[in-house]
Amino acid sequence: MAIFKGAGVAIATPFFEDGSVNYDEFARLIEFQIENGTDAIIVCGTTGEAATMSEEEHMEVVKFCIDKVNKRIPVIAGTGSNCTETAVKLSKQAKEYGADGLLLVTPYYNKATQGGLIAHFEAVAKEVDLPILLYNVPSRTGCNILPETAVKLCRDNKNIVGIKDATGNIAQTSKMMQLAGGCIDLYSGNDDEIVPIMSVGGIGVISVLSNVAPRQTHDICAKCLEGDFAAARELQFKALPLVSALFCEVNPIPVKSALKMIGFEAGPLRLPLTEMEPAHQEVLKGEMQKYGLI
Numbered sequence: 659m660a661i662f663k664g665a666g667v668a669i670a671t672p673f674f675e676d677g678s679v680n681y682d683e684f685a686r687l688i689e690f691q692i693e694n695g696t697d698a699i700i701v702c703g704t705t706g707e708a709a710t711m712s713e714e715e716h717m718e719v720v721k722f723c724i725d726k727v728n729k730r731i732p733v734i735a736g737t738g739s740n741c742t743e744t745a746v747k748l749s750k751q752a753k754e755y756g757a758d759g760l761l762l763v764t765p766y767y768n769k770a771t772q773g774g775l776i777a778h779f780e781a782v783a784k785e786v787d788l789p790i791l792l793y794n795v796p797s798r799t800g801c802n803i804l805p806e807t808a809v810k811l812c813r814d815n816k817n818i819v820g821i822k823d824a825t826g827n828i829a830q831t832s833k834m835m836q837l838a839g840g841c842i843d844l845y846s847g848n849d850d851e852i853v854p855i856m857s858v859g860g861i862g863v864i865s866v867l868s869n870v871a872p873r874q875t876h877d878i879c880a881k882c883l884e885g886d887f888a889a890a891r892e893l894q895f896k897a898l899p900l901v902s903a904l905f906c907e908v909n910p911i912p913v914k915s916a917l918k919m920i921g922f923e924a925g926p927l928r929l930p931l932t933e934m935e936p937a938h939q940e941v942l943k944g945e946m947q948k949y950g951l952i
Contacts, residue, residue: 660843661759661789661819662732663861663883664697665875667868668705670910670917671719673925679715681722683923687869688726690922694872697879699727700761700864703736704798705910710928717748721755729756738763738793742778749786759789761822761864766799772807783815790817791864795824795847805834812841822847822864828854835859849875849901853894856882866909867901870916870951896949903945906938915939919952 669691672683691699701723702708708716720735727733735752737760739745749760764770765778783790792811796802802825803811811818823831824847835844835858846855849867856862856879868875874897881890904912908931915934917924919942927933934942946952 660861661734661791662698664879665695665862665868665872666698666700666732666734666845666864667691667696667872667875668700668703668864668866669723670869670914670924671702671706671708672917672923673928675926677926677928679719680923680925683925684719684722685726687917687922688723691868691872692727692730695876696731696868696872697862697876698732698734698758699723700734700736703761703763703793703864704795705866705869705913706736707910707928707931708736710931713744713748717751717755720752720757724756732758734759734761734791736761736763736793737782738765740765740768742781745778745782746785749782749788753786753788757788759791759819760786761791761793763793763795764799764801764803766801769800772804775801775803775807776811779811779818780815783818787817789819790815791843791845792818792821793824793847794821797824797826805830805837808834808842809837812838819843820845823855823860824848826851828858831855832858849904850894850898852878853882853887853890856890857887866904866913867897869913870904870920870946871897871900871949874949900945900949900951903938903942906941907934912938912942915942916946916951919943919946 672680737748820843844860
């Protein structure tokens with residue numbers, strides 16, 4: 659059974675000006691998501707700026723989110739690392755805290771071989787009995803999970819159940835799903851590809867857009883799951899200009915600005931990420947207005 663179907667939000671982490679986590683605002687953001695139909699919360703991923711958190715802080719944020727959600731919807735913890743030992747450690751803690759699943763990014767910088775990727779993910783899977791989603795984002799990690807590798811991991815390991823596909827390569831995704839024969843739960847990792855990926859067998863998205871437009875992102879997925887791809891396509895097309903604006907600078911720079919525009923105290927970004935350029939801010943504001951969010 660899939661961890662979730664539909665729109666999962668890759669949730670942002672609000673900070674105070676001193677860089678510490680603003681847990682009160684984080685709680686508000688979690689409630690906003692649940693109230694507006696988000697199907698799952700993915701905490702401490704790229705959008706959550708986990709890369710600049712200490713291990714202790716990372717797991718404090720994960721625990722807070724799990725406790726606040728309190729089983730109302732699934733919480734998937736980002737516990738990936740380029741160090742296998744660290745990924746195992748974080749994943750074990752997330753299970754102890756009550757996570758419903760794990761999201762494991764490919765080891766970045768190391769650039770493991772396909773054999774190394776198999777060994778890495780299987781090491782976590784053997785140590786932690788939770789459903790695991792692989793996260794394939796070569797543009798950030800310099801490492802690509804090939805279709806054959808993804809299929810082998812999901813077939814050989816009962817708790818490696820799916821993949822967040824942010825390759826931007828629909829031909830590769832289609833080949834993977836052809837080879838999988840139903841053994842992979844596929845989620846789009848790109849908001850501009852929700853409908854294309856769901857058309858080849860995907861069951862949802864892990865979304866940046868959902869931070870500011872949870873209901874709309876849920877509806878795109880819901881239409882696909884109903885088989886109404888014509889309606890889903892129109893909703894996807896309507897969202898494309900805003901999605902483009904949300905990625906005109908590296909994520910999560912624009913989405914934290916967008917959150918501020920709709921009334922959340924998202925706070926600053928942690929270096930090396932810096933605030934959005936004023937010209938891009940204006941473009942984003944315009945698209946937020948056109949989409950009816952402000």
